[in-house]
Amino acid sequence: MHGHIIILNGPSSSGKSTTAAALQDLAAVPFWHISIDHLRDSGVLPNRRMDRGDFVWSDLRKPFFDGFHRSLEAYARAGNNLIIEHILDDPDWIDDLKRLLAPFDVVFVGLHCNVAELQRRERDRGDRPIGSAARDFHTVHEGRVYDIEIDGQKEAARNARLILDVWRSGNRTSEFSET
Numbered sequence: 293m294h295g296h297i298i299i300l301n302g303p304s305s306s307g308k309s310t311t312a313a314a315l316q317d318l319a320a321v322p323f324w325h326i327s328i329d330h331l332r333d334s335g336v337l338p339n340r341r342m343d344r345g346d347f348v349w350s351d352l353r354k355p356f357f358d359g360f361h362r363s364l365e366a367y368a369r370a371g372n373n374l375i376i377e378h379i380l381d382d383p384d385w386i387d388d389l390k391r392l393l394a395p396f397d398v399v400f401v402g403l404h405c406n407v408a409e410l411q412r413r414e415r416d417r418g419d420r421p422i423g424s425a426a427r428d429f430h431t432v433h434e435g436r437v438y439d440i441e442i443d444g445q446k447e448a449a450r451n452a453r454l455i456l457d458v459w460r461s462g463n464r465t466s467e468f469s470e471t
């Protein structure tokens with residue numbers, strides 16, 4: 293079984309990485325877990341130069357995300373199953389992903405969490421800009437049509453089982469299945 297894709301869309305701190313890890317632990321086939329956090333934290337971007345002000349993120353942002361989205365298609369086309377975590381807060385990104393991932397089976401998952409809990413997690417983690425979770429909360433699910441919506445305050449293994457049930461069922465009702 294190749295090129296299967298699960299997209300987890302939700303605010304910062306809603307539990308995407310935690311859910312992705314639970315999915316990897318439970319799925320019957322191997323899935324990659326892909327996040328832009330991995331690129332950022334691995335030193336792909338010239339962060340030190342950006343911190344010094346030599347380069348401006350707003351100039352790099354569009355080609356960065358274009359390349360990221362195309363890489364997902366390339367990974368899937370090569371036969372890899374992907375769990376993609378994303379914060380789909382730019383209207384162009386959802387269209388890009390629908391176009392690029394049209395050949396593949398996509399399960400689109402909305403991850404919800406109440407705003408007070410998001411803010412608590414953000415404070416506790418201390419590694420995310422304060423306020424980003426609340427900002428995402430108000431925009432990230434706007435207009436989205438999912439295969440399944442889950443509660444990021446419930447146990448991650450339970451949520452992973454619910455997502456895998458949908459994946460195995462083959463029933464697809466999200467906006468990705470309309471293309």
Ligand SMILES: Nc1ncnc2c1ncn2[C@@H]1O[C@H](COP(=O)(O)OP(=O)(O)OP(=O)(O)O)[C@@H](O)[C@H]1O
Nearest residue numbers: 303304305306307308309310413444445446447448
């Ligand atoms: N189901 C859960 N119950 C309790 N705490 C959770 C749960 N899921 C995640 N958390 C906690 O919330 C914090 C954020 O989780 P996680 O990194 O999975 O979120 P994320 O959506 O991937 O965040 P980001 O988009 O900022 O990378 C972590 O400290 C994690 O331990």
